[in-house]
Amino acid sequence: xxxxxxxxxxxxxxxxxxxxxxxxxxxxxxxxxxxxxxxxxxxxxxxxxxxxxxxxxxxxxxxxxxxxxxxxxxxxxxxxxxxxxxxxxxxxxxxxxxxxxxxxxxxxxxxxxxxxxxxxxxxxxxxxxxxxxxxxxxxxxxxxxxxxxxxxxxxxxxxxxxxxxxxxxxxxxxxxxxxxxxxxxxxxxxxxxx
Numbered sequence: 028x029x030x031x032x033x034x035x036x037x038x039x040x041x042x043x044x045x046x047x048x049x050x051x052x053x054x055x056x057x058x059x060x061x062x063x064x065x066x067x068x069x070x071x072x073x074x075x076x077x078x079x080x081x082x083x084x085x086x087x088x089x090x091x092x093x094x095x096x097x098x099x100x101x102x103x104x105x106x107x108x109x110x111x112x113x114x115x116x117x118x119x120x121x122x123x124x125x126x127x128x129x130x131x132x133x134x135x136x137x138x139x140x141x142x143x144x145x146x147x148x149x150x151x152x153x154x155x156x157x158x159x160x161x162x163x164x165x166x167x168x169x170x171x172x173x174x175x176x177x178x179x180x181x182x183x184x185x186x187x188x189x190x191x192x193x194x195x196x197x198x199x200x201x202x203x204x205x206x207x208x209x210x211x212x213x214x215x216x217x218x219x220x221x
Contacts, residue, residue, distance in 0.1 A: 031216075034072045038215075041142070041170050042077065043086050053080070096214050099139060100125040101132040101158070102147035102176070107199075111145060114203040120216060129153030136162060141171060142214055145206070148177035148188065156191045163192035172213040176201065 031038075036054065040047040053059040054070050059080045061072035072080075074091065081088045098121045100111050108125045115121040124139050126132040129150045136144070144162070148155035155175050162168050175193040179185075185196050195209050210216070 032074045039072050095122040096142040098123050098143050099141035100145045103127045143172040146175050159191035
């Protein structure tokens with residue numbers, strides 16, 4: 028399993044659950060050690076430096092220790108949820124939870140704070156577009172990525188989802204390898220070379 032060894036300030040902020048400005052301030056003041064990318068202003072933080080910083084400041088290090096990304100799978104089809112969850116668990120790079128309706132998904136997003144949501148567009152109680160809008164209207168969830176999944180293919184509906192805040196769209200049925208590939212791209216997870 029590929030574990031990230033260097034983080035951007037945005038990634039470090041997400042792991043520490045603080046704002047990116049806080050990370051930049053700590054970096055610039057020398058509290059958080061790292062380096063700048065030669066020829067640019069980009070700051071980079073090596074894993075061990077971030078780990079020490081988190082430990083010294085009493086920030087739980089479980090997020091960096093596991094290195095796994097949190098994924099919430101939302102679909103009312105229990106077989107599909109089971110399939111996606113099993114594939115992601117086998118992959119080893121993801122920590123997965125699931126919900127089978129919009130209400131449950133809303134509760135889990137707040138409590139679990141996923142990095143990415145795999146969201147069925149046609150839920151029994153609320154449509155996916157509404158879930159996208161709710162996530163996007165909560166500034167504490169700005170970094171959450173959303174991949175919508177659905178059997179529908181109408182272009183205008185897919186565009187509406189993108190406007191509502193979806194980062195990507197996959198038509199059902201889909202290959203789980205493609206889902207993982209899209210997830211890795213959105214989360215900037217290094218893809219494992221076969």
